[in-house]
Amino acid sequence: MKKPISSFSDLAGAFGQKAAKPIITPDDSLVYSTDFGRIKQNKEKKTISSNDGFAKIRRETKGRKGKGVITITGLGLTQQELKQLAKVLKKTCGTGGTVVDETIEIQGDKRELIKTLLEKKGFKVKFIGG
Numbered sequence: 001m002k003k004p005i006s007s008f009s010d011l012a013g014a015f016g017q018k019a020a021k022p023i024i025t026p027d028d029s030l031v032y033s034t035d036f037g038r039i040k041q042n043k044e045k046k047t048i049s050s051n052d053g054f055a056k057i058r059r060e061t062k063g064r065k066g067k068g069v070i071t072i073t074g075l076g077l078t079q080q081e082l083k084q085l086a087k088v089l090k091k092t093c094g095t096g097g098t099v100v101d102e103t104i105e106i107q108g109d110k111r112e113l114i115k116t117l118l119e120k121k122g123f124k125v126k127f128i129g130g
Contacts, residue, residue: 009035051076055123057111070111072104075123085121092117 004010012018056074061067072089075082079099086104090097093113097106106114115125 007035053124054126055118056126056128057114057118058128059109059111060129067107068109070106070109070114072106072114072118073102075102075104089114089117 051074054074055072058071058073060069060071075085077085082099082102082104086097086099086106089104089106093106093108093110095107095110097104099105111127115127118125
């Protein structure tokens with residue numbers, strides 16, 4: 001009685017061939033294979049986009065059900081430094097907020113307070129939009 005074929009490697013062995021390892025690209029979500037075990041993903045390092053020397057402060061409501069949010073971009077900081085700065089801004093303003101990619105979002109309309117705080121930290125500040 002013949003052995004049943006249950007995997008790709010069994011199929012390759014039936015024809016006298018050796019099974020090839022699968023080619024894994026960084027965007028694949030495969031983390032484990034029954035043939036090869038755990039598959040390690042290549043972690044890509046994120047680069048910091050260059051800034052023009054100005055922190056841009058913008059008030060946005062689009063996509064937030066009418067709620068106003070202040071977004072701060074163009075700081076040229078690492079992800080960890082952005083989170084630390086966001087924490088200080090949230091405490092000073094007494095509101096919530098988050099860091100999305102290279103943008104800090106602070107709830108509410110505290111543009112003047114954020115501007116003075118960023119200027120004390122050594123940033124040049126521009127208001128963008130209305």
